[in-house]
Amino acid sequence: MRALRKLRPEAGFVLEEVPIPEIGPTDVLIHVEKAGVCGTDQHIYSWDKWAQARVKPPLVIGHEFMGTVAAVGSAVRSVAAGERVSAEGHIADLTCVLCRTGQAHICERVEIIGVDRDGAFADYIAMPEYNVWKLDPAIPDEFAAIFDPLGNAVHTVMAAGVSTKSVVITGVGSIGLMAIPVARAAGAASVYAIDVNPAKLELAKRLGADETFDARTPGLVDEIKRRTNGDGVDVLLEMSGSGSAIDSGLQMVRNGGTAALLGIPSDSININLAERIIFKGLTVLGINGRKMFETWYQTQALVKSGRVDLRPIITHVLPFEQFDRAFELMRSGEAAKIVLDLKGDIAS
Amino acid sequence: MRALRKLRPEAGFVLEEVPIPEIGPTDVLIHVEKAGVCGTDQHIYSWDKWAQARVKPPLVIGHEFMGTVAAVGSAVRSVAAGERVSAEGHIADLTCVLCRTGQAHICERVEIIGVDRDGAFADYIAMPEYNVWKLDPAIPDEFAAIFDPLGNAVHTVMAAGVSTKSVVITGVGSIGLMAIPVARAAGAASVYAIDVNPAKLELAKRLGADETFDARTPGLVDEIKRRTNGDGVDVLLEMSGSGSAIDSGLQMVRNGGTAALLGIPSDSININLAERIIFKGLTVLGINGRKMFETWYQTQALVKSGRVDLRPIITHVLPFEQFDRAFELMRSGEAAKIVLDLKGDIAS
Amino acid sequence: MRALRKLRPEAGFVLEEVPIPEIGPTDVLIHVEKAGVCGTDQHIYSWDKWAQARVKPPLVIGHEFMGTVAAVGSAVRSVAAGERVSAEGHIADLTCVLCRTGQAHICERVEIIGVDRDGAFADYIAMPEYNVWKLDPAIPDEFAAIFDPLGNAVHTVMAAGVSTKSVVITGVGSIGLMAIPVARAAGAASVYAIDVNPAKLELAKRLGADETFDARTPGLVDEIKRRTNGDGVDVLLEMSGSGSAIDSGLQMVRNGGTAALLGIPSDSININLAERIIFKGLTVLGINGRKMFETWYQTQALVKSGRVDLRPIITHVLPFEQFDRAFELMRSGEAAKIVLDLKGDIAS
Amino acid sequence: MRALRKLRPEAGFVLEEVPIPEIGPTDVLIHVEKAGVCGTDQHIYSWDKWAQARVKPPLVIGHEFMGTVAAVGSAVRSVAAGERVSAEGHIADLTCVLCRTGQAHICERVEIIGVDRDGAFADYIAMPEYNVWKLDPAIPDEFAAIFDPLGNAVHTVMAAGVSTKSVVITGVGSIGLMAIPVARAAGAASVYAIDVNPAKLELAKRLGADETFDARTPGLVDEIKRRTNGDGVDVLLEMSGSGSAIDSGLQMVRNGGTAALLGIPSDSININLAERIIFKGLTVLGINGRKMFETWYQTQALVKSGRVDLRPIITHVLPFEQFDRAFELMRSGEAAKIVLDLKGDIAS
Numbered sequence A, B, C, D: 001m002r003a004l005r006k007l008r009p010e011a012g013f014v015l016e017e018v019p020i021p022e023i024g025p026t027d028v029l030i031h032v033e034k035a036g037v038c039g040t041d042q043h044i045y046s047w048d049k050w051a052q053a054r055v056k057p058p059l060v061i062g063h064e065f066m067g068t069v070a071a072v073g074s075a076v077r078s079v080a081a082g083e084r085v086s087a088e089g090h091i092a093d094l095t096c097v098l099c100r101t102g103q104a105h106i107c108e109r110v111e112i113i114g115v116d117r118d119g120a121f122a123d124y125i126a127m128p129e130y131n132v133w134k135l136d137p138a139i140p141d142e143f144a145a146i147f148d149p150l151g152n153a154v155h156t157v158m159a160a161g162v163s164t165k166s167v168v169i170t171g172v173g174s175i176g177l178m179a180i181p182v183a184r185a186a187g188a189a190s191v192y193a194i195d196v197n198p199a200k201l202e203l204a205k206r207l208g209a210d211e212t213f214d215a216r217t218p219g220l221v222d223e224i225k226r227r228t229n230g231d232g233v234d235v236l237l238e239m240s241g242s243g244s245a246i247d248s249g250l251q252m253v254r255n256g257g258t259a260a261l262l263g264i265p266s267d268s269i270n271i272n273l274a275e276r277i278i279f280k281g282l283t284v285l286g287i288n289g290r291k292m293f294e295t296w297y298q299t300q301a302l303v304k305s306g307r308v309d310l311r312p313i314i315t316h317v318l319p320f321e322q323f324d325r326a327f328e329l330m331r332s333g334e335a336a337k338i339v340l341d342l343k344g345d346i347a348s
Helices: A039-046 A049-054 A141-145 A147-160 A174-185 A198-206 A220-226 A243-252 A273-278 A294-304 A320-332 B039-046 B049-054 B141-145 B147-160 B174-185 B198-206 B220-226 B243-252 B273-278 B294-304 B320-332 C039-046 C049-054 C141-145 C147-160 C174-185 C198-206 C220-226 C243-252 C273-278 C294-304 C320-332 D039-046 D049-054 D141-145 D147-160 D174-185 D198-206 D220-226 D243-252 D273-278 D294-304 D320-332
Strands: A002-006 A014-017 A027-037 A064-072 A084-087 A124-128 A132-134 A166-170 A190-195 A211-214 A233-238 A253-261 A269-271 A283-286 A314-319 A337-341 B002-006 B014-017 B027-037 B064-072 B084-087 B124-128 B132-134 B166-170 B190-195 B211-214 B233-238 B253-261 B269-271 B283-286 B314-319 B337-341 C002-006 C014-017 C027-037 C064-072 C084-087 C124-128 C132-134 C166-170 C190-195 C211-214 C233-238 C253-261 C269-271 C283-286 C314-319 C337-341 D002-006 D014-017 D027-037 D064-072 D084-087 D124-128 D132-134 D166-170 D190-195 D211-214 D233-238 D253-261 D269-271 D283-286 D314-319 D337-341
Touching: A002 A320, A014 A320, A027 A084, A027 A141, A027 A320, A039 A049, A039 A320, A064 A124, A064 A141, A064 A147, A084 A141, A141 A147, A147 A174, A147 A233, A147 A253, A147 A294, A166 A174, A166 A243, A174 A190, A174 A198, A174 A233, A190 A198, A198 A211, A211 A220, A220 A243, A233 A243, A243 A253, A243 A269, A243 A273, A253 D273, A269 A273, A273 D253, A273 D283, A283 D273, A314 A320, A320 A337, B002 B320, B014 B320, B027 B084, B027 B141, B027 B320, B039 B049, B039 B320, B064 B124, B064 B141, B064 B147, B084 B141, B141 B147, B147 B174, B147 B233, B147 B253, B147 B294, B166 B174, B166 B243, B174 B190, B174 B198, B174 B233, B190 B198, B198 B211, B211 B220, B220 B243, B233 B243, B243 B253, B243 B269, B243 B273, B253 C273, B269 B273, B273 C253, B273 C283, B283 C273, B314 B320, B320 B337, C002 C320, C014 C320, C027 C084, C027 C141, C027 C320, C039 C049, C039 C320, C064 C124, C064 C141, C064 C147, C084 C141, C141 C147, C147 C174, C147 C233, C147 C253, C147 C294, C166 C174, C166 C243, C174 C190, C174 C198, C174 C233, C190 C198, C198 C211, C211 C220, C220 C243, C233 C243, C243 C253, C243 C269, C243 C273, C269 C273, C314 C320, C320 C337, D002 D320, D014 D320, D027 D084, D027 D141, D027 D320, D039 D049, D039 D320, D064 D124, D064 D141, D064 D147, D084 D141, D141 D147, D147 D174, D147 D233, D147 D253, D147 D294, D166 D174, D166 D243, D174 D190, D174 D198, D174 D233, D190 D198, D198 D211, D211 D220, D220 D243, D233 D243, D243 D253, D243 D269, D243 D273, D269 D273, D314 D320, D320 D337
Parallel strands: A166 A190, A166 A233, A190 A211, A233 A253, A253 A283, A314 A337, B166 B190, B166 B233, B190 B211, B233 B253, B253 B283, B314 B337, C166 C190, C166 C233, C190 C211, C233 C253, C253 C283, C314 C337, D166 D190, D166 D233, D190 D211, D233 D253, D253 D283, D314 D337
Antiparallel strands: A002 A014, A027 A064, A027 A124, A027 A337, A064 A084, A084 A132, A269 D269, A283 D283, B002 B014, B027 B064, B027 B124, B027 B337, B064 B084, B084 B132, B269 C269, B283 C283, C002 C014, C027 C064, C027 C124, C027 C337, C064 C084, C084 C132, D002 D014, D027 D064, D027 D124, D027 D337, D064 D084, D084 D132
16 A cells, blocks of 8 residues: 655655555554645654654654545454544553543553554554544545544633633644634634734634734734733633743733643743732643544534534645645645545545 | 502502612612513513412512613712613622622522512612623613523523533523524534424524424424434523423433523422433533623623624513503513613603 | 352342353453442342343342452453452443443443343453453452442542532432441531431441431421531432432532432432422432442542541451342341452352 | 831831721721731741832731621621621722622732731721621631631642542642641542651641652652552642742643642743643643632631641741741741730730
């Protein structure tokens, strides 16, 4: 089968033929049809510091995908060949206290496909039955292919709790953009989006943000407070990982409000804990992955309700072979979300 | 001033001249402009068993209203003459453990205006400063006049938690009808409305219900389950007070779901607690009044967001003098919500 | 191996030799050492209406136990032969929305060992790996054998939330008795126990109840209110299943309080929902089984902390062969909790 | 009356005669009997950077106290002369969204007695009726005098939720010490205390800590993990304000755990948000003051239950005149908690 692999500790990927993965008794073999390209893939492609520390080549990349079940192991009961599926890419040990109490998404021994073990940019991927998610017929393929990042947005929004609340989103990369219709559909009364990229802010507006702001606007904290009766917003969804966005975002939240942190700062940052968190009585939530499978059910409900339309975000659907172009579009900032089509151009 | 009063223990009200109420140092005198007519008023008008047991004539009726502050007591700081206001009609003692821990709405010594003390169907009403709610300029008068029942709907919806959830509403009288746009705006993924009145079900559809059902449909529990993957809905909002609606509503909820009970059964009812609640692991919430003032802030946020439009529910706005017609419209089931206009026809 | 079986649809059990159960790739074979006798076993023994409707002979009885792993299936990873274990007796399908969102204990397709499939009153039992609970060395065998009912008590207490709260327990059968030290260790500020059996009430006192009351005491609701500043208790733990206990228990709870229902009424009961639940703004929780495995971790933490001592409750440890005497002791009300010892008297 | 005042912007306090404060219609005049000395008072005494920035002399110091109502304003209804009281020292505006939704403790316009307005180190203090807390006869005077810092401990413990959980407390100054019996009484399964002061750690042990550790112990994070099955504790109660304690404390918390921050860092600190909070899925809670009055009821319940004994913490009860000795004992670290007795030595 074809697989897009990081072969050596250097920039770039190689598309080559490799054997179809074998499956054990509790595994499911999935024929990949569509796969989303993530910023994480970009990090591995360009072989940055984080990738060098984490990734061990050779490795098949990719963790966002949907496809059709090709075969199942002898002990698999919940899914059958021919069924249309996506899958949770965090493979947890399922035996620790976290896995046994509904927190498998933060299992200490979690392995991520396409990062720690072979991933989804290939014609086939083997997944544990536990991780497979059967797709509702009402979910379009392109949306199903990006349930992973959409799930990040849903997890963040639902952990913060936005029903009837005012919300600031700092950072509207693809997950931040998804968080806009998700927050609105989940009940947010108002959504303000902040970024430095005018094209992304324009897109944020189209996706339902009430107002958008350039992060470098002087007096932006006060601007936000003015729109919220001087109090500040109820909820911050931090999706940039930028130290200055975190600092100003925390200032925008009202006393007693909630800040959900999804964006990953690349280094330690300096925080005035007393002024930003303690005196204000804030609740700060670290968000990682997606709850298995509460987030997946919520994501499905939101998409099926018709209130989360991802089409404006999926700026490109490219044939698998054009992966280099995909990474170039990502690098240039031209694309919001790119989906690779693995099925359209092969004789399957 | 004019006041609509229950004068004697018998059916009917009398509109007559009475002195303007006096206010103490912590009270606010409000010039009433618009007032909503509630089923409770109808009970007192027709002098049914409940009214006979609870109401002590003579009494000014009415508890849903908005108006303008006419005067304030010497110790009042938070509101001033000329300001546009509504008010919470549950007057709590503010000294008990419930009032001191954010649960004043269920204070054991609560008094309700228009039921236990003089109410709002009058040119002026005196209210404690604590109960007065300053109106945002963006809230239209008619909506402001019915923040009390709208608050019941919001309290029920927010207590249950509907974000990304499937919801059944049993009973679409005026509060049940309001609960439909409220639930949608608060994030419900789907809303099913059930009643026996075809006109109300028609209105429910216009207000955003995904589907509506006659409560007498055979196999209705199974119908609802079919729409929710065989599991049942996540949330029941019970707004009928009917024993059979409660019983079938509880059957429609999935295991582990939530039932919020607002409708008041007139008698004890028979429940199979084991099958309906215990084995299913349900959470059942008794809902009373509105949280002071969390519900009011939520209600304001929902209306200001433009996502809760009550206009289809307010079927009639009548001059104050036509109160008898209002109660006749209520009795006949012709009206959903009636608002009395006290200002339009007086020389103030 | 020996197994205690319901052979025919009639009263009594038969201890006889049967083959050791076979295990599949994901199963664990456990050598049973100690097993608790439950009221449910008593229902099956006496072959009452409930048992006749639910149980299909022949069947090995028993669902509370501990023992040692004798063998594991080929795909089992988390447990090995020789390890000391107990197990969750609710076998869920692990594929439905409830199982996939942390609510396997209320899976609609749950099967209970000793009720719906062969149970633990036998030298060996086969359990799915998912259900096996590895025992901490600090947990004594007798306590480990009754983690199932202890878990019911812990689930009820933790769902209600008792930290700094006042608590009434209605019904101090063995689970109600366990709930007393559990509630105290979990932070209850005061615990009142109510029953009709003086011996059980005496035991309740020894286990840490602040006060105990005969359920038939006139004016008992007022007695409880007097002890809680006239307000009523914060939390009701209903463990009797009696209609009158439920009604008076709900009256004892303060407005805004919580009632957790574990006791199973044998029939429908009559409730004044308006007065008991709705006007009071109560939260009523149906409790079933134990959360997998949050309850088990909580139970372990409580027992390890040394603050939950079950020794006064385990009134008898009997050799397996004396099962008839066990059921006679249960029937007569002489015993609180009986543990059968399967290991002490066999050549294993 | 006597009052201990900061007269000028310099170190030290002056005890002098000043007029008894006047009260308005909604105020209560309290005859102070006993008052606790807090680290905040010490900051004001020594006139450090924080005090210079915040405090405007002249000012009566002191915010922890109990006494007897001497007089009430004309509109006061809930308390009467002669009643024994303490009071919440955070005076909120009671009109903002926070005050109106149960979060008055983090009102943006809060004024603190003894810091922003005249305080409790005086024979009399005037307090708004809203802030007065009637004392249960079962609460000893010395405990009542320090309900303010005890309330900080209770607020932190209850916000984190410790029932059946493992807990680390970093920093056992007087509030950290109080948090030990509070956490145990509230249901913590295990409590580990960390500090650099051996005398305080010794006291921590006496107050019920399972184990105590010097914060400078090499490998301390691993030590704590070893005691919690390698996972880390469920809950961190941070009461030191030290950057290194916060950093190592966060490392000690298991994935998915909770960190409640009460200690106030004097400067910004550097945090690796990705590793300490985001990837771990932590919940971080900023804690300020006490919830009005949920925390007060919880505190009362804990003390009345007899499970929170503060006597080992109150190392000194001194006559009011010996205030200089009190601050010297504070400065030297000899004292844990000092209570000043204003009544014992005056002709009242």
